Amino acid sequence: KAAKAKELRGQPGQLKDGTLLPLLANVGKPSDAKEAHEYGAEGVGLFRTEFLFLGNAEPPSMEEQTKAYTELLSQFPGQKVVIRLLDAGADKPLPFLTPEDEPNPARGLRGLRTLSQHKKVLEDQLKALAAADAQTNANLWVMAPMVSDEFEADFFTKLGKSYGLKFVGSMAEVPSLALMADKVADVTDFVSIGTNDLTQYTLAADRTLGSVSNYQTAWHPAVLRAIKLICDAGNAKGMPVGVCGEAAADPDLAVVLAGLGVNSLSMTPVALDDVRAELAQHTMEEARELAARALNGEFYHPAEWCTMEGWNED
Numbered sequence: 001k002a003a004k005a006k007e008l009r010g011q012p013g014q015l016k017d018g019t020l021l022p023l024l025a026n027v028g029k030p031s032d033a034k035e036a037h038e039y040g041a042e043g044v045g046l047f048r049t050e051f052l053f054l055g056n057a058e059p060p061s062m063e064e065q066t067k068a069y070t071e072l073l074s075q076f077p078g079q080k081v082v083i084r085l086l087d088a089g090a091d092k093p094l095p096f097l098t099p100e101d102e103p104n105p106a107r108g109l110r111g112l113r114t115l116s117q118h119k120k121v122l123e124d125q126l127k128a129l130a131a132a133d134a135q136t137n138a139n140l141w142v143m144a145p146m147v148s149d150e151f152e153a154d155f156f157t158k159l160g161k162s163y164g165l166k167f168v169g170s171m172a173e174v175p176s177l178a179l180m181a182d183k184v185a186d187v188t189d190f191v192s193i194g195t196n197d198l199t200q201y202t203l204a205a206d207r208t209l210g211s212v213s214n215y216q217t218a219w220h221p222a223v224l225r226a227i228k229l230i231c232d233a234g235n236a237k238g239m240p241v242g243v244c245g246e247a248a249a250d251p252d253l254a255v256v257l258a259g260l261g262v263n264s265l266s267m268t269p270v271a272l273d274d275v276r277a278e279l280a281q282h283t284m285e286e287a288r289e290l291a292a293r294a295l296n297g298e299f300y301h302p303a304e305w306c307t308m309e310g311w312n313e314d
């Protein structure tokens with residue numbers, strides 16, 4: 001099966017009926033680009049920029065950032081590369097940017113909320129991205145993490161464009177943004193769904209906490225319904241919707257996401273072969289049927305205690 005999956009490398013992600021679904025790579029540093037190419041990624045769907053900041057006592061200079069973004073972009077000529085602004089806070093704390101005394105950091109200052117309080121960090125990152133864009137010919141898309149609603153999405157789109165960035169989007173990781181998706185679609189160029197955080201916030205279960213790890217699955221119908229809201233808004237208004245969380249790397253879930261109307265999937269490069277192979281087994285009609293069943297909770301397995309199995313024994 002693995003050998004068969006490998007055979008499809010080099011072909012675009014598509015369903016059995018030929019419906020295209022671009023398969024992109026999640027990348028943590030510019031040198032990961034090699035691996036993305038090796039597994040046949042059609043571009044980058046999530047470049048996490050935290051590596052530039054982690055382990056340092058202060059933010060990187062604009063020059064340092066421009067160099068890193070240029071290094072990445074130059075390895076994807078003509079291809080889509082989605083770069084995410086710094087996601088500091090919660091599971092990615094940065095001593096010089098994020099408060100240490102938050103009782104619930106996942107619900108505190110993180111992502112765009114952090115950046116909004118550190119104007120220079122935000123502006124330097126946008127300037128460096130615009131400079132790298134001017135020096136390369138990849139198709140650069142820039143997005144902000146942890147955007148809560150259409151007001152923040154609108155702010156970020158306008159800010160990004162004021163720096164000359166052409167395609168500016170928001171991550172969908174907070175349920176409030178999913179609930180306002182029709183409004184968000186009016187003010188942003190694209191949305192990329194971060195299912196890791198969207199799941200933790202939809203189910204109110206800390207993604208870093210082992211005791212509630214059974215909640216951390218995008219197969220939960222509530223998460224899928226949130227995703228559907230975003231896809232419906234995007235497809236009605238011509239706004240591309242991608243998925244860049246762990247969910248995209250689950251081949252069966254990838255089919256469901258296609259059926260929900262997602263336009264691209266981004267994942268760790270090693271997952272690309274299996275997702276590509278599974279998508280090729282299903283038509284869009286089948287994917288939509290599977291999505292309808294998944295929205296109904298058919299494929300979600302609740303914890304044993306809430307099925308009451310064994311509850312009245314001993």
Ligand code: PEP
Nearest residue numbers: 194195196197244245246
């Ligand atoms: C996500 O939340 O799904 C995501 C892609 O971002 P991160 O895992 O970096 O928070």
Ligand code: MG
Nearest residue numbers: 173194196197
């Ligand atoms: Mg996230």
